[in-house]
Amino acid sequence: DTEVTQTPKHLVMGMTNKKSLKCEQHMGHRAMYWYKQKAKKPPELMFVYSYEKLSINESVPSRFSPECPNSSLLNLHLHALQPEDSALYLCASSQTAGSYNEQFFGPGTRLTVL
Amino acid sequence: QKEVEQNSGPLSVPEGAIASLNCTYSDRGSQSFFWYRQYSGKSPELIMFIYSNGDKEDGRFTAQLNKASQYVSLLIRDSQPSDSATYLCAVIYLGSSNTGKLIFGQGTTLQVKP
Numbered sequence: 721d722t723e724v725t726q727t728p729k730h731l732v733m734g735m736t737n738k739k740s741l742k743c744e745q746h747m748g749h750r751a752m753y754w755y756k757q758k759a760k761k762p763p764e765l766m767f768v769y770s771y772e773k774l775s776i777n778e779s780v781p782s783r784f785s786p787e788c789p790n791s792s793l794l795n796l797h798l799h800a801l802q803p804e805d806s807a808l809y810l811c812a813s814s815q816t817a818g819s820y821n822e823q824f825f826g827p828g829t830r831l832t833v834l
Numbered sequence: 835q836k837e838v839e840q841n842s843g844p845l846s847v848p849e850g851a852i853a854s855l856n857c858t859y860s861d862r863g864s865q866s867f868f869w870y871r872q873y874s875g876k877s878p879e880l881i882m883f884i885y886s887n888g889d890k891e892d893g894r895f896t897a898q899l900n901k902a903s904q905y906v907s908l909l910i911r912d913s914q915p916s917d918s919a920t921y922l923c924a925v926i927y928l929g930s931s932n933t934g935k936l937i938f939g940q941g942t943t944l945q946v947k948p
Contacts, residue, residue: 753936762922762938763878775933810877817933819865819926820885825877 723747724826726811732832735801741829743794743811751775751817752794754786755810757828763810769794770817801833836861836927840939848947853910855942857923860904866926866934867899867906871919872941878922882908913946920944 724745733739743752751770755763768776769788777786783805785797794811808828814821837860847853855869866885870878882897884890884906890897896909906925910917920941926934 751933762941765935765937768933768935770933775931776929776935808877812936819928819934821866821926821934822868822880822883823936824880825870828877 724811724813724824726809726826726829728829729827730830730832732834733798733801734834735803737801738797738799740798741796741809741811741831743796743813743826744792745813745824745826746792747813747815747824748791749813749815750791751814751821752788753812753814753823754794754796755812755825757808757810763825767796768817775817798831801831803833806831806833836925836935836937838923838925838937838939840921840923840942842940842942844943844945846945846947847913849913849915851913851946853913853917853944853946855908855910855921855923855944857906857908857939858904859906859923859925861925861927862901862904864904864925864927867897868924868926868936869895869897869906869908870922870924870938871917872922873919910944913944915946915948918944918946 754766787795811826812823869882884897923939
């Protein structure tokens with residue numbers, strides 16, 4: 721089973737709202753990732769968690785706040801977003817965060833910021 | 835700056851033909867290479883990974899790696915209209931914390947015409 725699940729599928733929020741994106745995997749993977757993908761562009765890495773600890777933050781604005789409550793769950797808390805933050809947000813996981821690891825993506829959350 | 839380069843296409847092939855997708859990467863130390871398929875509006879799906887020089891075959895797909903030339907390719911035999919998608923080449927770069935960062939090329943759009 722190589723399934724990563726994400727909720728919600730779609731999210732529309734105003735610039736003053738606070739919302740959260742959720743990601744879950746039950747493959748026993750110890751690395752989890754958040755990516756952002758704009759239309760007709762490749763995914764861009766935002767955060768990497770390795771063994772529930774934040775390992776990489778790609779200089780993402782503080783209005784995006786990641787959280788890894790346990791090895792199966794990954795959240796992305798959103799606050800005071802801008803319309804340019806509208807995108808497909810993808811979660812992925814892999815066995816570990818090293819070099820020889822295949823990353824499996826969830827279906828994504830399509831976010832629209834009004 | 836770590837770079838992964840792909841021709842954006844579109845690459846158009848007739849049904850039943852071989853589609854050849856190419857990718858080059860900038861970091862000679864890279865060790866892990868991936869091909870993802872992404873249908874419009876969907877998330878990336880891992881279809882091949884390759885870690886050693888040479889060819890790796892899986893069904894109708896063959897990945898080829900030449901580390902000396904820093905070149906990765908994907909061949910799709912007996913192309914079907916259902917193969918029409920964007921194909922993303924991705925390379926893992928290890929950061930200072932030994933955490934892998936997956937860097938994507940811009941993607942090649944493949945159109946298979948019946």
